[in-house]
Amino acid sequence: MSFDMPMADFRSIAAALVCACSAFAASADGPPQKPSDETVLFGDLPAVEAASLHAQTLAEAPANITVITADEIRRYGYRTLAEALSSVRGFYVTNDHTYHYVGVRGISLPGDFNTRFLVMLNGHPLTDNIYNSNGFFGQDFGLDMDLVERIEIIRGPTSALYGSNSMLANINVVTRSPVDATPLRLSTEADSFGERKATLSMSKYLGGGANLLVSGSVFNDTGISFPTDGLAVPPGVGSSFSNADGERGYHTFANLIWRDWSFTAYFNARDKQPPVGLGTSLSGDPAQYAVDSRSLVSAAYKHQVGPGELRWQISYDQYRYHDRYDYPVEGAVEPVCDYNRGDWIDSQLTYELPVAIGPLTVGLEGTWNLRSLQYNVVNGVEQDIAGRPDRSVAVFAQQQWNLSPRWKLYGGARLDYSRNYRSFVSPRVALIYQPSARTVYKLVYGRPFRNPSAFEQFYNDGGLSYAAAPQLHPEVASTFEASLERQVTRSMALVVNGFHYRIGQVIEAVTLDDGVLQYRNAGRLVSTGLELELKGKLAGRIEASASTTFENATGGQPAPGQTENARLPNSPQLLPKARLGVPFFRERLFLSGALQYLSNRYTASGDLLGGFLLADFTATARLHPRFDLEAGVRNAFDRRYEDPVNLSVDSLRGDGRSVFIKLVWRVWE
Numbered sequence: 001m002s003f004d005m006p007m008a009d010f011r012s013i014a015a016a017l018v019c020a021c022s023a024f025a026a027s028a029d030g031p032p033q034k035p036s037d038e039t040v041l042f043g044d045l046p047a048v049e050a051a052s053l054h055a056q057t058l059a060e061a062p063a064n065i066t067v068i069t070a071d072e073i074r075r076y077g078y079r080t081l082a083e084a085l086s087s088v089r090g091f092y093v094t095n096d097h098t099y100h101y102v103g104v105r106g107i108s109l110p111g112d113f114n115t116r117f118l119v120m121l122n123g124h125p126l127t128d129n130i131y132n133s134n135g136f137f138g139q140d141f142g143l144d145m146d147l148v149e150r151i152e153i154i155r156g157p158t159s160a161l162y163g164s165n166s167m168l169a170n171i172n173v174v175t176r177s178p179v180d181a182t183p184l185r186l187s188t189e190a191d192s193f194g195e196r197k198a199t200l201s202m203s204k205y206l207g208g209g210a211n212l213l214v215s216g217s218v219f220n221d222t223g224i225s226f227p228t229d230g231l232a233v234p235p236g237v238g239s240s241f242s243n244a245d246g247e248r249g250y251h252t253f254a255n256l257i258w259r260d261w262s263f264t265a266y267f268n269a270r271d272k273q274p275p276v277g278l279g280t281s282l283s284g285d286p287a288q289y290a291v292d293s294r295s296l297v298s299a300a301y302k303h304q305v306g307p308g309e310l311r312w313q314i315s316y317d318q319y320r321y322h323d324r325y326d327y328p329v330e331g332a333v334e335p336v337c338d339y340n341r342g343d344w345i346d347s348q349l350t351y352e353l354p355v356a357i358g359p360l361t362v363g364l365e366g367t368w369n370l371r372s373l374q375y376n377v378v379n380g381v382e383q384d385i386a387g388r389p390d391r392s393v394a395v396f397a398q399q400q401w402n403l404s405p406r407w408k409l410y411g412g413a414r415l416d417y418s419r420n421y422r423s424f425v426s427p428r429v430a431l432i433y434q435p436s437a438r439t440v441y442k443l444v445y446g447r448p449f450r451n452p453s454a455f456e457q458f459y460n461d462g463g464l465s466y467a468a469a470p471q472l473h474p475e476v477a478s479t480f481e482a483s484l485e486r487q488v489t490r491s492m493a494l495v496v497n498g499f500h501y502r503i504g505q506v507i508e509a510v511t512l513d514d515g516v517l518q519y520r521n522a523g524r525l526v527s528t529g530l531e532l533e534l535k536g537k538l539a540g541r542i543e544a545s546a547s548t549t550f551e552n553a554t555g556g557q558p559a560p561g562q563t564e565n566a567r568l569p570n571s572p573q574l575l576p577k578a579r580l581g582v583p584f585f586r587e588r589l590f591l592s593g594a595l596q597y598l599s600n601r602y603t604a605s606g607d608l609l610g611g612f613l614l615a616d617f618t619a620t621a622r623l624h625p626r627f628d629l630e631a632g633v634r635n636a637f638d639r640r641y642e643d644p645v646n647l648s649v650d651s652l653r654g655d656g657r658s659v660f661i662k663l664v665w666r667v668w669e
Helices: 007-028 070-075 081-087 454-458
Strands: 065-069 090-093 100-104 118-121 147-153 167-173 186-189 196-207 208-219 223-229 240-244 248-258 261-272 291-304 308-329 332-353 356-379 381-384 391-403 407-418 420-437 439-446 475-487 492-511 519-539 542-555 575-583 589-598 614-624 627-634 642-644 652-653 658-668
Touching: 070 081, 070 614, 081 090, 090 642, 167 642, 291 658, 308 407, 356 454
Parallel strands: 118 167
Antiparallel strands: 065 147, 090 100, 147 167, 186 196, 186 658, 196 208, 208 248, 223 240, 248 261, 261 291, 291 308, 308 332, 332 356, 356 381, 356 391, 391 407, 407 420, 420 439, 439 475, 475 492, 492 519, 519 542, 542 575, 575 589, 589 614, 614 627, 627 658, 642 652
């Protein structure tokens, strides 16, 4: 299906839809009334914290926000963060069978490492200090989904609070409190792709106001039979490789809450055998692998000091990576191993003061990179990558003005100073108009940024595949968001969200005359679009949602035969989704189904990949007060499709139909 709409028509339709929805809301709203449990906008959803560094309702937050709750994760069978995010309006997931990549606002460039948004764990950014990546969405995300209390998806820029990378969206994963967790819980799961996983979690009151939660899991995926058609494989190789695409690893998580303190430990590792790699693309070669580990330990303190609340946190973060891929060198195949060692300390101090006009938040943050080491080994010869660890400091402030019962204004700015990339000021302004408890309008402007990563600035393997980059400069964006959030009935909510992004000084890998890649500030990206969503309950019990996203993202490095402002690779222009969930037998059984369509996308070389429809079905059953059974099928119609990737090939076949089953045993309640 093709969706090549002229921008003039696109903007006209977007304007007409916004005006129509505004007119509908204006006609339906009377004067502001006192909120009640039945009329408060999205009142059944929890408060969010990441949008403003303090708890607030969805209507109050200076952004359009989606919340995925723990109940939704269980009922719809989301086993990874990628599965959960793929259900969200405007988000889509690409899989190159080594990593998952999340696209939003039509931007997910092949070869980019998920660098233009943030993923946070309880408000702590998980961005590593080598690739500036937020790319852990499969089993390489070290937190089991059973531990997630909610996922806050904040659309738009948040650099005014969080600094670099938070350009397109902010994804905050909030874990269950040790106070609320099950004392002892065991789960096992398996699927038809060869995955086997077991998870054990425990929580205990230790006395003296201390509560502890500890969890661990192990997984082993034997892989699938991966087709080799269209791949560069050695002579004599058959039509598929068996036991390809496998992985194994572990997750551990611990959280101790004691009075005003919260201590967290998060350790994990994953060993992945990619079916298609870099270099010669020797599919199914067991000698090729990629191993990731992302860990941290942190302490957070929160206490009432004077009229306001003081928050302080300090963390030690660690990132480890190594791989092996085979490359053609002078007519022969040579193994090349890359190693990354990242260690850094981060600390943040904030103080929230309730002043007469509204809450004022001020903060100070510092990051000290202890090590950001990159090196590779070619035929046993080690080559270090030159570079120096970055260090940065930032000050920020955000003021909320309660102009009237209907109007709120947010203004904030952050000054970041980096030893490697100098200083940057990132402001954000949000105007919120709430004419009634059922309707809210939001306008948001931001100027977020992204500093170059250590990999982009310093990586160079002697000309084998990358050349040393010139001095790079931060990417800079101007972003505009406008949304209407309307409770159209007691149980149904409508969201209309328009956006326009202009990102300049985009850092991309440019191919030089000798075929070697080099990172440069190469150009700009422009993305404009409109999102519509209707979500709630039918007949008081059937969960239903439907959304669609129209977007047009252009710019970047044009593929051969394309113009300079051509559509971005891996950018669908149409992204509709639908979901339905029905409880039975007093909610002891929950059946759900979901549909998602991605329109056609270009690869980096300019090939056009067709659109496709995916269907998922899940059943969750309470077999016993202590036993739950989850089962589901993914890609139920076994739709064959391809994703744009950035490997030795331009596109890879996506996963076919798979079936999973999961058993949960709450040993003690």
